[in-house]
Amino acid sequence: MKKYLLPKEGKFYKANLHAHATGSDGHFTPLEMKEEFKKRGYDILCISEHEVLKNYYQYSDDDFLFLNGYELSITERKSNEWTENKCAHLNLYCGDKNSVKQVCYNPNAIWFAGDEVKNSIEYYGEYCDREYSIEGVNKIIKEANDHGFIVCMNHPYWSLQEPEELKQYKGLFALEIYNTDNIYWGWSEYDIYAYDVMCRSGMRIAAQMADDNHNHTDDDRFAGTFGGFDMIKAKDLTYESVFSALKNKEFYCSQAPEICDLYVEDGKAYITCSPAKSIIMATGIRHVKRVFDKEGGFVTSASFDISDNMKYIRFDVVDENGKRANTRAYFADEWK
Numbered sequence: 001m002k003k004y005l006l007p008k009e010g011k012f013y014k015a016n017l018h019a020h021a022t023g024s025d026g027h028f029t030p031l032e033m034k035e036e037f038k039k040r041g042y043d044i045l046c047i048s049e050h051e052v053l054k055n056y057y058q059y060s061d062d063d064f065l066f067l068n069g070y071e072l073s074i075t076e077r078k079s080n081e082w083t084e085n086k087c088a089h090l091n092l093y094c095g096d097k098n099s100v101k102q103v104c105y106n107p108n109a110i111w112f113a114g115d116e117v118k119n120s121i122e123y124y125g126e127y128c129d130r131e132y133s134i135e136g137v138n139k140i141i142k143e144a145n146d147h148g149f150i151v152c153m154n155h156p157y158w159s160l161q162e163p164e165e166l167k168q169y170k171g172l173f174a175l176e177i178y179n180t181d182n183i184y185w186g187w188s189e190y191d192i193y194a195y196d197v198m199c200r201s202g203m204r205i206a207a208q209m210a211d212d213n214h215n216h217t218d219d220d221r222f223a224g225t226f227g228g229f230d231m232i233k234a235k236d237l238t239y240e241s242v243f244s245a246l247k248n249k250e251f252y253c254s255q256a257p258e259i260c261d262l263y264v265e266d267g268k269a270y271i272t273c274s275p276a277k278s279i280i281m282a283t284g285i286r287h288v289k290r291v292f293d294k295e296g297g298f299v300t301s302a303s304f305d306i307s308d309n310m311k312y313i314r315f316d317v318v319d320e321n322g323k324r325a326n327t328r329a330y331f332a333d334e335w336k
Contacts, residue, residue: 002265005330007250012231012258013242015044015251017067018091018154018176018210023056024049025112027215030056030066038064040226043237048091051109052121057097057239065237067246069093070102071154073109074140076132086160088137088153091176093246095148097239103143104128134168141171150247152208155179156194158187166194167201173247177326178209178255180227192316192326199312199329200284206328207314209253228255254325257317262327264306264335271315272301273325278318284311284329308332 020026021033028036030047037045046067047056056066069092076085092103105123109130124147130136141151152174156166166175175195182189195207209228217223230253234245245251252259258274271279275298281289287310291302298320306313312329 002263003335004261004263005269005327005334006252006259006262007233007245008261008263010233010235010245010250011237012233013043013065013237014041015046015067015230015232015242016042016211016213016226016228017044017046017048017069017093017152017208017230017246018071018179018212019045019047020049020071020212020214021047023047023052023054025214027221030054030059034059034064034066036222037226042229044232044242046091046093050112051106052113052117053092053094053100053102055098055100060239063237065239065242067093067239067242068097068100069149072104072140072144074130074132074137086132086162086165088132088161089155089159090137090140090144091152091154092144092149093152093243095150095243095247099148101147103147103149104130104140106130134165138168138170141169145171150174150243152176154210155182155187155189155212156191157189158182161194163194163197166198167203169198169203172203172205173249174206174208176210177207177253178228180209180211181213181224183227184224190324195329196282196284199314204329204331206249206251207253207326209255209326228253230254231259249328252325252327254317254323256321256323257319257325259315259317259325259327262315267306269304269306269313269315269335270301271303271317273317274319275300276317277320278316280316280318281306282314282316285309306335 053070075087107118179189213225232251279302317325
């Protein structure tokens with residue numbers, strides 16, 4: 001029986017789910033960002049301002065959707081020099097398009113604004129001290145989940161996160177495996193190793209790519225932008241459909257290549273894509289499979305035998321410029 005890993009029904013919508021605008025420390029207004037992203041074929045944008053949940057959904061229209069979310073930070077306190085401290089940056093995506101009520105609020109985390117902004121924020125419960133520890137981060141993730149948010153861990157390389165820490169987080173729906181802005185500044189922020197470490201430990205999370213764009217570079221305002229995105233397969237371009245698809249991990253992430261179909265049938269995985277130099281299946285064990293044209297041409301499809309000893313299967317599509325598309329990891333009960 002054929003089992004689709006990416007949904008058969010629906011349409012792919014292109015999304016950047018980690019960005020910053022003038023509501024925190026970005027350069028452009030939300031409407032300016034909307035204009036620029038629409039020019040480049042995007043359908044969805046989440047302006048995840050630092051520490052402030054804004055209702056940018058109000059700027060949506062029939063062919064462009066804003067998801068509401070914000071970026072919450074938990075920072076180690078070992079050094080007075082902030083660059084020496086580990087941190088966990090979490091993107092919290094809000095399931096309620098009309099809500100701007102936050103979780104685990106700490107006014108001291110808002111470094112870019114004064115009391116007027118701090119006093120205007122709606123939040124659940126009391127102030128949160130935000131202890132940087134496995135327990136402290138997990139407590140915040142749980143609080144977010146309990147109030148209808150889904151949570152992505154951002155840029156683990158920049159954050160100095162260790163594999164042993166990443167394996168102990170609970171309640172995440174995704175890991176950001178590529179961050180365009182960090183790549184631009186020189187960080188090695190293609191974090192597929194961190195993603196595999198988490199999946200091999202049994203975590204069932206999606207892989208995201210995003211820009212984290214602030215657009216402050218004087219010689220090129222769009223440096224660090226339009227480099228990593230998610231392709232979300234949803235029924236339509238409504239908040240409810242897109243959030244549901246996101247929550248159910250019905251998307252892949254990419255720097256350029258497109259994945260068209262992905263399914264399993266009779267012990268084989270099948271994938272079709274835009275012209276690629278390689279299509280790779282990783283398995284969570286010391287076994288990988290790769291399809292390519294031995295004469296140096298392109299491939300647009302591949303099939304792979306799958307077996308029960310594989311921890312999971314996930315797929316990479318690599319184009320002629322070395323840019324990648326990545327699926328999430330799919331576990332055996334999803335393909336059997």
